[in-house]
Amino acid sequence: MEETNWEQRVQALTHVLTNPTRNPSLHSQLFISTQIPCYLNWSYPPILCNKDQHTNAFPSLHLRWGFSLFLKRVSRLGAPETSWRSRCPFQQPPPLILAKGVEEAQWGDEQRRDYFKKRLRRKRFVSDVNPLIPIMIPNILLLSLLFWNPFPEDKL
Known part of the structure; x- marks a missing residue:
């Protein structure tokens, strides 16, 4: 190319x-x-x-x-190969192959409202990690350096 x-x-x-x-x-x-x-x-x-x-x-x-x-x-x-277009049923023109779990687009007003409500009720894509863990782990590692010196001085 x-x-x-x-x-x-x-x-x-x-x-x-x-x-x-x-x-x-x-x-x-x-x-x-x-x-x-x-x-x-x-x-x-x-x-x-x-x-x-x-x-x-x-x-x-x-x-x-x-x-x-x-x-x-x-x-x-x-x-079958799917892409980001396959996850968008309301795109024009419609995708050639819909991704797994995606329904074909229904174009009536009531169907679009139901689809929008279902999208709002969907669980957000966030991790379920306790917010204290990302703060506590680095602090514990730094605190361990106070008790254990990884680079000891040469003893005479």
Whole structure:
């Protein structure tokens, strides 16, 4: 991606953002491959990449792409890939795959009010640690230095 200029990057990014899909069309793949010649993190093989065609290095580009795709799928344990967009059911356009536990958006007034009330009743994302613990632990450690000297002076 270092060999592309900013205009090509912006065009490719605009295309990816305006056409979100898991199965890009051939036209989309060709467009991205001309803008960014070696965009290996897409879900299609790098058949149009001409970066490593002249070298016979092992592992080949296709083998590296296949292995990275395998690692991505293994890390998710076969579950579909979700992102922050998948957790926003009221986003336009709606996400392709909803995250686990997220219901499809209901657009009636009463359904939106119920959804908002349910979001307000949801427990806040905070830790249940007693507030004295973060204060007491460092103070106890400093107090222990008064009784125990970790760097004793050399005895004569």
